[in-house]
Amino acid sequence: MENERTKNEICMEFDAISENEGLARVVIAAFLSRVDPTVDEIEDVKTAVSEAVTNAIIHGYKERGGRVVMRASLSIENELSVEISDRGIGIADVELAMQPLFTTGAANERSGMGFSFMEAFMDRLEVESVVGEGTCVHMWKSFGSRQEESAPILQAAVWNRSGRA
Amino acid sequence: MEKKMEEYAIIDNYLCIRMPGEVDHHGAAGIRECADRLILDDKVKNIVFDFEDTTFMDSSGLGIIIGRYRKISCFGGKVYAINVSERISRILKASGMSSIIEIVS
Numbered sequence: 244m245e246n247e248r249t250k251n252e253i254c255m256e257f258d259a260i261s262e263n264e265g266l267a268r269v270v271i272a273a274f275l276s277r278v279d280p281t282v283d284e285i286e287d288v289k290t291a292v293s294e295a296v297t298n299a300i301i302h303g304y305k306e307r308g309g310r311v312v313m314r315a316s317l318s319i320e321n322e323l324s325v326e327i328s329d330r331g332i333g334i335a336d337v338e339l340a341m342q343p344l345f346t347t348g349a350a351n352e353r354s355g356m357g358f359s360f361m362e363a364f365m366d367r368l369e370v371e372s373v374v375g376e377g378t379c380v381h382m383w384k385s386f387g388s389r390q391e392e393s394a395p396i397l398q399a400a401v402w403n404r405s406g407r408a
Numbered sequence: 409m410e411k412k413m414e415e416y417a418i419i420d421n422y423l424c425i426r427m428p429g430e431v432d433h434h435g436a437a438g439i440r441e442c443a444d445r446l447i448l449d450d451k452v453k454n455i456v457f458d459f460e461d462t463t464f465m466d467s468s469g470l471g472i473i474i475g476r477y478r479k480i481s482c483f484g485g486k487v488y489a490i491n492v493s494e495r496i497s498r499i500l501k502a503s504g505m506s507s508i509i510e511i512v513s
Contacts (some may be wrong), residue, residue: 263435268430286495293466297433314468352440354470356503363502396502397449 295327303331421453460491
């Protein structure tokens with residue numbers, strides 16, 4: 244039980260193909276087991292990771308393949324840090340990309356809610372991106388503090404007939 | 409494409425879609441294609457998404473629902489989500505989806 248209070252870090256690199264979205268979720272869930280998370284906490288992290296990996300695959304690499312890197316670490320204070328990075332096309336305007344409902348993937352029925360989900364389910368989110376070089380999404384979440392009841396993902400979402408506010 | 413057609417049923421003018429255990433981008437295209445083929449072929453008016461088997465859904469699921477909603481709402485059709493777990497229900501409500509679909513628990 245002594246190693247309960249050491250830092251733990253993992254890094255995994257995988258092909259940017261959609262079947263690996265599930266793999267990334269399973270790995271992060273297994274990695275978290277040491278902090279004894281609630282079912283909701285596990286699902287929160289899985290959802291956020293799924294969003295970031297999906298973004299890398301469909302936006303970063305335009306579904307033409309590449310490599311995605313997931314780095315995760317747990318601090319002694321049980322704070323999780325996850326970084327999902329790609330060497331894809333990058334995001335020209337990160338602030339705009341993070342707006343709820345903003346999407347460049349409308350034709351593919353992307354909801355434009357990916358970053359909103361990451362923000363809603365994690366404590367903190369930082370996005371760094373350079374056009375032509377790639378994107379890195381860095382997220383943090385603390386465990387053991389039990390502050391349930393998350394805020395709505397969209398404060399006042401109005402989906403009209405065309406499906407978008 | 410890899411979806412089996414048993415997961416789709418047409419009862420009266422309702423298309424019932426049994427959603428998979430994990431709803432993500434990986435499976436989204438298959439569900440979309442099957443559903444849209446049935447919406448075109450038969451006289452489907454309303455759509456019921458059955459989440460009984462679903463334990464995970466990310467924003468790709470919202471895309472599937474919104475896309476089908478657009479296809480049928482202009483003809484007065486409605487979209488329902490049934491057998492939703494507490495988590496799926498929370499995601500649907502918190503993302504404002506409950507304004508365009510009816511969540512039946």
